[in-house]
Amino acid sequence: MQSTQSDILFGSDGPEKLEGRDICLHLPCSRCGYDLQGLPATSVCPECGTSTSQSLASAIDPTMHKLPPLLAPHRVGNALLMLGVLTLLAAFSIALREVLMMPWLGLDKSSSAGMLLFVTTGIAVICGVLGWIPVFQLWPSPADAGIHSGRKGIATLAAGLVVWVAGCLLANKFDADSLLGPTLIDLVPLSGAWLYLLGLRQIVVEVGARSRVFRTDRIRRQRIWDLLIGILFIAIGIVLVWAGEAYSSTGNQSSIPFSSTFTLDGKPVSGIGFLGMAISSVAVILVLVGLIYLCFNLAWVRSALQSPPPRLREYLSPVEGT
Numbered sequence: 001m002q003s004t005q006s007d008i009l010f011g012s013d014g015p016e017k018l019e020g021r022d023i024c025l026h027l028p029c030s031r032c033g034y035d036l037q038g039l040p041a042t043s044v045c046p047e048c049g050t051s052t053s054q055s056l057a058s059a060i061d062p063t064m065h066k067l068p069p070l071l072a073p074h075r076v077g078n079a080l081l082m083l084g085v086l087t088l089l090a091a092f093s094i095a096l097r098e099v100l101m102m103p104w105l106g107l108d109k110s111s112s113a114g115m116l117l118f119v120t121t122g123i124a125v126i127c128g129v130l131g132w133i134p135v136f137q138l139w140p141s142p143a144d145a146g147i148h149s150g151r152k153g154i155a156t157l158a159a160g161l162v163v164w165v166a167g168c169l170l171a172n173k174f175d176a177d178s179l180l181g182p183t184l185i186d187l188v189p190l191s192g193a194w195l196y197l198l199g200l201r202q203i204v205v206e207v208g209a210r211s212r213v214f215r216t217d218r219i220r221r222q223r224i225w226d227l228l229i230g231i232l233f234i235a236i237g238i239v240l241v242w243a244g245e246a247y248s249s250t251g252n253q254s255s256i257p258f259s260s261t262f263t264l265d266g267k268p269v270s271g272i273g274f275l276g277m278a279i280s281s282v283a284v285i286l287v288l289v290g291l292i293y294l295c296f297n298l299a300w301v302r303s304a305l306q307s308p309p310p311r312l313r314e315y316l317s318p319v320e321g322t
Contacts, residue, residue, distance in 0.1 A: 007042060009053055011312025012065035018042050018053060022317040025310055030058040041316055060312045061212045064304065072137075076207060077302030079134035083157075083200060084298040086134075088291040090127035093120045094168070094189070095284050121172040124189075128165040131196075135161070138203065153202025160196025167192050184242050187235055194231050197224050204301070211304035214297055222293035230287040237280025244273020 007019045018041035027036045034047040036055055044051050070076055097120035135158050139151070167189030201224035208214040214221060 009056055009060075009312060010062065011060055012062040013311060013313050016312050016316060017319065018056075018316070021319060023052060023056070023315055024317045025315050027052075027055055027059055027315060030055040056312065056315060059309055060315070061304075061309045062312070063215070064210045064212065064308060065311055067210055070207070070210075070305070073210075073305040073308075075137050077305035079137035080204070080207065080298045081295070081302045082134045082137075083131060084291070084295040086127040086131050087196070087200075088288070088295055090124045090164070091193075091284075091288055091291055093123035093127070095288060096120050097124075098284075117172060121168050124168045125165050128161050128168065128192075131161045132158070153199045153206070155199070156202065157196055157199030160192045160194070160199055163192030163195060164189050165192070184238065186238055190231055190235050190238070194228060197227050197231070200224060201228075204298070207305070208297070208301050210308075211301045212309075213300045213304070217300075220293060220296065222290050222297050224294070227287055227290045227294070230283045230290065233283035234280045234287070237276040237278070237283060240276025240279065241273045242276075244271070244276060 008015050008017055010016070021041045023036050023039055023041055025037060028034065029036055029045040029048060029050055031050040032045065032048040034045050036045060036052050039046075039052055041052055041056065045055070097117060100116050100120070135154060138154050167186075170188055171183075171185045204224065
C-alpha cells in the first residue's frame with residue numbers, strides 16, 4: 001500500500017512513515033489523555049477517536065531538537081526560574097516599601113517606619129546579591145560557541161544587578177520622607193531593573209525557543225517588553241511626583257491642568273504629583289502581575305529543558321524489514 005500524506009509525519013530527523021509502525025513509548029492522547037502506547041501509529045484513540053498521528057504531532061517538538069544544544073540545560077533551567085522568583089520578590093519588597101510609606105497609612109511617622117524601610121529594602125538588596133548565583137550558573141550558557149547573544153544578555157543582566165543593588169542602598173540612605181513616597185533617587189534602582197530585564201529578555205528569547213508552550217502560547221505568555229514599558233511609566237510617575245512636590249512648595253496657583261494644590265495630611269499636594277503617584281502605582285501593579293506570569297513562563301522553559309520531548313523516531317517502532 002502506498003503511503004498517503006496522512007501516513008507521514010515530519011519530525012526533527014525528517015519525514016517518518018507511520019504505516020506498519022507502533023507507538024512504543026508512553027503517549028497520552030492529546031484530547032482525553034488515554035495512553036496510546038502499543039497502538040498502531042495510524043490508528044485512533046479507543047476512548048475518544050482522536051487520531052494517534054494528531055497526538056504524535058502534539059507531543060513532538062522538531063523545532064527544539066533543531067536548535068543548537070545548550071551546554072548545561074538543567075542548570076540553565078534552574079537558573080532562569082531562580083532569576084524569575086528573585087525578581088518577583090525584589091519588586092514586591094520595593095513596592096511594599098513605597099506603599100507602607102504612604103502618608104494616609106500613618107506608618108511613615110511611626111516608630112517602626114525605619115525598621116520597615118530597612119527590612120523591605122534589605123530584601124530587595126539580598127535578592128540582587130543572590131541574583132549573582134544564577135548568573136554564574138548561566139555562564140557560559142545559554143549560548144554555544146558560535147552564538148554570543150546569550151552572553152551579551154548575561155553581561156547586561158549582571159550590570160543591571162549591580163545598579164539595582166547600588167540604587168536600593170542609595171534610596172534607603174538618602175530618600176527623605178517624601179509626601180507621596182517615591183523621589184528621584186528611586187530612578188537609580190529603576191534603571192538597574194531596566195538593564196536587568198533587558199538582559200533577561202535576550203536570554204529568555206534564545207532559551208525560551210526550546211519550549212513549545214512558551215513559543216506558541218499567545219494568552220499566558222509574558223513579553224518582557226511589556227515589563228520594560230511598565231518600568232518606563234513608573235519612572236514617568238516618579239518624575240511627575242517630584243515636579244508636583246517642587247511646584248507645591250512654591251505656593252503658586254495656576255490654571256494649568258493638575259497644577260492646583262490641595263491639602264493631604266496637613267501638607268500641600270500638587271495635582272501633578274498626585275497624578276504621578278497614580279500613574280506609578282498602576283504601573284507597579286501591572287509590573288508585579290507581569291512578573292508573576294513571567295515566573296510561570298520560566299517554569300515552562302525549565303520543564304522543557306529538563307524533560308525534553310522524545311523525537312518522533314523514538315516514539316515509533318522500527319520500520320519493518322530494517
